[in-house]
Amino acid sequence: METIVKKGKERGMYENVLEQFEKAADLMDLDPGIRKILVNTNNEIVVHFPVKMDDGSIEVFTGYRVQHNNALGPYKGGLRYHPTVDIDAARALAIWMTWKTSLVGLPYGGGKGGIQLDPQKYSESELERITRRFTYALGDNIGPDLDIPAPDVNTNPQIMAWIADTFAGIKSPSVRQKNLHVVTGKPVGSGGLSGRDRATGFGVVVSIENWLKLKNESVSGKTFTVQGFGNVGYWASKFLVDKGAILIGVQDASTTIVSMDGMDPEELLSYSQSNNRNLKNYPAAATILDEDFFSIESDIMIPAALGNQITSINHGMIKAKLIAEGANGPISTIAEKHLLENGITIIPDILCNAGGVTGSYLEWLQNKRSENWKMEEVLERIEDKLSEAFRNVYKLAQAYDTDFRTAAYIAAIQRLEITYKERGVFP
Ligand code: NAD
Numbered sequence: 001m002e003t004i005v006k007k008g009k010e011r012g013m014y015e016n017v018l019e020q021f022e023k024a025a026d027l028m029d030l031d032p033g034i035r036k037i038l039v040n041t042n043n044e045i046v047v048h049f050p051v052k053m054d055d056g057s058i059e060v061f062t063g064y065r066v067q068h069n070n071a072l073g074p075y076k077g078g079l080r081y082h083p084t085v086d087i088d089a090a091r092a093l094a095i096w097m098t099w100k101t102s103l104v105g106l107p108y109g110g111g112k113g114g115i116q117l118d119p120q121k122y123s124e125s126e127l128e129r130i131t132r133r134f135t136y137a138l139g140d141n142i143g144p145d146l147d148i149p150a151p152d153v154n155t156n157p158q159i160m161a162w163i164a165d166t167f168a169g170i171k172s173p174s175v176r177q178k179n180l181h182v183v184t185g186k187p188v189g190s191g192g193l194s195g196r197d198r199a200t201g202f203g204v205v206v207s208i209e210n211w212l213k214l215k216n217e218s219v220s221g222k223t224f225t226v227q228g229f230g231n232v233g234y235w236a237s238k239f240l241v242d243k244g245a246i247l248i249g250v251q252d253a254s255t256t257i258v259s260m261d262g263m264d265p266e267e268l269l270s271y272s273q274s275n276n277r278n279l280k281n282y283p284a285a286a287t288i289l290d291e292d293f294f295s296i297e298s299d300i301m302i303p304a305a306l307g308n309q310i311t312s313i314n315h316g317m318i319k320a321k322l323i324a325e326g327a328n329g330p331i332s333t334i335a336e337k338h339l340l341e342n343g344i345t346i347i348p349d350i351l352c353n354a355g356g357v358t359g360s361y362l363e364w365l366q367n368k369r370s371e372n373w374k375m376e377e378v379l380e381r382i383e384d385k386l387s388e389a390f391r392n393v394y395k396l397a398q399a400y401d402t403d404f405r406t407a408a409y410i411a412a413i414q415r416l417e418i419t420y421k422e423r424g425v426f427p
Pocket of ligand 1: 151152153154155200227228229230231232233251252253254278304305306307326327328353354356357
């Protein structure tokens with residue numbers, strides 16, 4: 001379970017997502033039948049599959065795909081390659097995807113999955129065989145009109161290309177082309193969307209700007225810290241620094257670094273790329289203890305790594321006025337109560353990082369229409385969708401006198417409630 005447990009106090013991500021749901025459902029007085037439907041996942045697929053390693057030995061891996069709800073459209077959500085992937089993590093992440101796609105008004109439901117493994121331990125060719133065999137094991141449980149995976153932690157466009165190729169490759173040649181959009185986040189040369197790589201980080205910055213606009217402020221001159229310097233952490237940092245914000249602290253899985261003069265995201269990225277994807281021993285900043293990361297004083301803090309990073313143990317260290325959740329589920333429900341009491345605003349994951357799935361939707365649409373869209377057009381559409389969702393969340397937060405997360409849940413659940421009420425429940 002992706003959690004930090006101290007004497008059984010802290011909850012796992014799955015318990016967190018259910019508690020967040022209950023709070024919103026109570027406040028909006030959700031129909032009890034629909035409540036029962038939404039706390040359950042529709043399908044939970046666990047596959048064990050063998051793969052031949054480079055040295056000729058065989059290893060068996062465990063992969064997951066949880067499909068939470070598809071009332072609004074096909075299941076949609078990432079695949080994660082990480083040792084913390086298990087059924088509870090996949091459930092929590094799938095449920096968040098349902099709320100996210102509903103909140104942003106996409107024709108999707110929520111799914112999530114991955115493989116429990118540390119990708120650093122495998123060669124490129126082993127990762128390719130693991131990915132292809134996992135895709136084969138999932139078989140017809142995924143598909144372009146059924147369940148469409150995308151990149152998440154430790155998965156990237158190359159992995160998406162292998163999935164697309166394997167999935168389409170096991171279909172009849174006559175329908176091969178119709179199956180390549182079984183995944184989004186593909187490389188541009190393989191039907192990927194120009195701008196999908198930066199969509200999540202871009203969306204995080206759009207959300208931060210929407211919040212600052214409420215106070216007639218801009219990001220220029222604001223200091224920020226970022227936890228996780230992968231896809232989301234890098235792109236959010238890059239867009240913010242380009243707009244005049246100052247990156248003063250970064251943490252990745254290997255180290256925690258600070259520089260009050262500010263750091264250049266592009267330099268950090270090129271160092272990380274030449275250093276086995278980590279920032280350890282980065283020369284142009286000071287290294288501090290990992291546990292001191294949250295006490296760096298900044299205006300904005302962006303968690304962009306894993307879930308349950310801000311907990312009952314460390315929430316008191318945070319001095320930022322705004323936490324913009326790039327990661328899914330980075331704050332435990334216990335920590336969130338204290339942060340809100342201390343006047344810290346949280347832009348919740350299902351809104352803040354929804355640029356990624358919005359980009360994925362545009363890629364899927366582009367594939368369905370056999371078109372190629374320009375990056376400016378893509379980013380403009382993402383900005384429109386996220387800003388509209390932000391305005392809706394803000395309105396509901398005021399109407400219900402509640403925090404942004406609960407308001408975002410209410411917006412997401414309202415759309416699902418209407419659908420269930422209109423369609424009824426078969427038979
Ligand atoms: P990534 O694999 O590209 O990067 C993950 C980063 O987190 C790496 O820098 C890694 O070193 C760091 N990290 C891992 N464990 C850490 C730890 N214990 N402490 C500090 N840093 C740690 O992953 P990503 O795609 O950027 O995803 C990051 C988060 O954003 C995840 O929670 C993911 O679910 C969420 N998210 C991603 C997307 C997307 O489009 N990629 C979309 C929405 C949400």
